[in-house]
Amino acid sequence: MINQVDAYIQSFPPEVRTILEQIRQIVKETAPDAVEGFAYQMPSYKTQGKPLVYFAGFKKHIGFYATPSGHTAFAKELAKYKQGRGSVQFPLDQPIPFELIREMVAFRVEENKFN
Numbered sequence: 001m002i003n004q005v006d007a008y009i010q011s012f013p014p015e016v017r018t019i020l021e022q023i024r025q026i027v028k029e030t031a032p033d034a035v036e037g038f039a040y041q042m043p044s045y046k047t048q049g050k051p052l053v054y055f056a057g058f059k060k061h062i063g064f065y066a067t068p069s070g071h072t073a074f075a076k077e078l079a080k081y082k083q084g085r086g087s088v089q090f091p092l093d094q095p096i097p098f099e100l101i102r103e104m105v106a107f108r109v110e111e112n113k114f115n
Helices: 004-010 014-030 067-073 098-114
Strands: 035-039 042-047 050-057 061-065 082-084 087-091
Touching: 004 014, 004 035, 004 042, 014 042, 014 050, 014 061, 014 098, 042 098, 050 067, 050 098, 067 098
Parallel strands: none
Antiparallel strands: 035 042, 042 050, 050 061, 061 087, 082 087
């Protein structure tokens, strides 16, 4: 049976689908105890019963949401991307910074352990 996250990812063109699957895999590898769900119409992950990260596909970018604290901690690395409070847009016409996403997820995992 296909779940909401699978259905969501499958709804995108192949090139975007591949990126979303890679981000999903990074979250699963970096936060193996995370509970996968679907919130705010996008894949969501929780650890310690608290939000960890969210991600979403759009026509021209990937949205990544690591809560305000996750973005504040990586302000320098994220400076070149369009941002909102607790969100960043990774343009699809540029390389997706998968290693940075991994570092942000790891940061949020540790943060959830102590907050």
